[in-house]
Amino acid sequence: MTDCPDIQEDVSLWMDGDLDPSRAEAVEKQVESRAECAAFHQDLISIREGVKELEPLEPPEHLWTNLRSQLEAEGLIRSKPKESFWAAILPQRLPDLKPAWSGAILALFLGIGSLLVYELTSRSPVVPVPAASTSGQEALLEEVRKAEANYLAAIEALSASSRKKLEGLDPVLAQVFHDNLATMDYYLDECRQAVKNSPQNPLARRYLLAAYQKKVELLQTIVTSDSLL
Amino acid sequence: MTEAQAIAGCVAGDPQAFEVLYNMHKRRVYSLCLRMVRDPAEAEDLSQEAFMQLFRKIGTFRGDSAFSTWLHRLTVNIILMRIRKKGLVQVSLDQDRDDGQDLPPKEYGSEDIDLLGLVDRITLEKAIAALPRGYRTVFVLHDIEGYEHNEIARLMGCSVGNSKSQLFKARLKLRSLLVEKKQKSKKNQLKASP
Numbered sequence: 552m553t554d555c556p557d558i559q560e561d562v563s564l565w566m567d568g569d570l571d572p573s574r575a576e577a578v579e580k581q582v583e584s585r586a587e588c589a590a591f592h593q594d595l596i597s598i599r600e601g602v603k604e605l606e607p608l609e610p611p612e613h614l615w616t617n618l619r620s621q622l623e624a625e626g627l628i629r630s631k632p633k634e635s636f637w638a639a640i641l642p643q644r645l646p647d648l649k650p651a652w653s654g655a656i657l658a659l660f661l662g663i664g665s666l667l668v669y670e671l672t673s674r675s676p677v678v679p680v681p682a683a684s685t686s687g688q689e690a691l692l693e694e695v696r697k698a699e700a701n702y703l704a705a706i707e708a709l710s711a712s713s714r715k716k717l718e719g720l721d722p723v724l725a726q727v728f729h730d731n732l733a734t735m736d737y738y739l740d741e742c743r744q745a746v747k748n749s750p751q752n753p754l755a756r757r758y759l760l761a762a763y764q765k766k767v768e769l770l771q772t773i774v775t776s777d778s779l780l
Numbered sequence: 781m782t783e784a785q786a787i788a789g790c791v792a793g794d795p796q797a798f799e800v801l802y803n804m805h806k807r808r809v810y811s812l813c814l815r816m817v818r819d820p821a822e823a824e825d826l827s828q829e830a831f832m833q834l835f836r837k838i839g840t841f842r843g844d845s846a847f848s849t850w851l852h853r854l855t856v857n858i859i860l861m862r863i864r865k866k867g868l869v870q871v872s873l874d875q876d877r878d879d880g881q882d883l884p885p886k887e888y889g890s891e892d893i894d895l896l897g898l899v900d901r902i903t904l905e906k907a908i909a910a911l912p913r914g915y916r917t918v919f920v921l922h923d924i925e926g927y928e929h930n931e932i933a934r935l936m937g938c939s940v941g942n943s944k945s946q947l948f949k950a951r952l953k954l955r956s957l958l959v960e961k962k963q964k965s966k967k968n969q970l971k972a973s974p
Binding site: 564625 | 792793794795798799802806807808809810811814820824825827830832833835836900901904905923924929944945947948951952954955958
């Protein structure tokens with residue numbers, strides 16, 4: 552049995568509708584009357600049908616990672632507009648944090664909430680607050696200032712290496728840390744303001760120092776972030 | 781997020797929009813690249829280049845054609861430019877090479893060569909990958925991607941007749957590769973049976 556060599560190219564063109572009508576009719580007759588031409592035609596149909604069944608191929612995962620890095624490097628991806636503080640600490644953010652950090656920030660959040668409530672009630676003229684002696688108050692504030700200075704020194708010492716670390720981290724993880732640092736800074740500002748407004752309030756002082764402590768711990772976590780991965 | 785929303789998001793620089801758009805089209809772009817160049821590393825590189833060009837130019841997309849068509853044409857251009865740059869076209873498209881080196885013999889004797897039922901996806905992918913580059917380019921563009929011969933001719937700088945001729949040779953070569961594969965598996969089956 553031959554392989555229909557004389558009209559093979561015409562069969563291919565005929566399948567695509569690329570033959571003029573008279574030639575197409577002649578080829579069709581040949582295909583109908585010659586078994587080898589019919590078989591050749593059937594083979595081409597099988598290939599064409601097989602090609603239609605081919606599925607798109609899945610690219611490797613790292614292709615998107617590489618692409619995203621290049622998009623960032625070229626500045627095509629812009630950082631999101633800064634969210635409000637409340638949007639930043641809403642519960643949907645918490646699952647991004649490490650469980651220990653979620654707990655710490657939540658505890659701090661609840662503590663500061665209590666402090667603010669305490670401040671409001673303590674300002675009420677109905678309940679007079681016994682004033683601490685001026686010298687005692689000064690001594691307490693001096694203690695706070697000393698502790699604050701120590702924490703600030705620790706924060707400064709850790710800041711440079713944490714910044715460097717964040718640059719080398721996975722962008723998603725780095726963003727989580729950036730968000731947490733922003734949250735901590737917000738708490739610190741609130742606590743500083745509370746201490747300034749009510750220096751005699753022990754709760755305000757305690758939460759200010761706790762906020763500093765948490766920020767130092769967070770910076771230490773960033774610096775040693777390799778162990779988290 | 782719809783495609784239109786993702787496009788608008790990309791123009792605004794929204795990272796999520798880029799990812800959405802990438803996920804919508806990554807398979808088609810990567811498949812086209814891999815089938816055209818065969819080498820996975822080069823296919824990745826080309827896919828990345830295609831998406832980067834897309835994202836750089838996305839602000840100019842006016843919606844006159846389907847977005848996927850726009851991306852597709854851009855990808856084909858990048859692949860063909862790479863092939864030209866590297867001088868990888870092994871089969872000239874300006875001249876028919878009828879020396880028969882890449883073509884199967886025109887007669888196969890008396891064996892039934894009906895391929896019906898044989899053409900599974902993996903075998904077919906391998907056979908397409910084994911085609912000479914010039915044949916493969918035209919075959920992928922026409923039979924897989926649905927390009928017309930006049931478009932292929934314009935893209936590749938050859939005549940329409942040449943594109944048709946290359947396609948015919950690609951199909952013939954593909955058929956011979958599949959027949960060869962069928963014959964090998966038949967032999968293996970005979971060897972395996974007691």
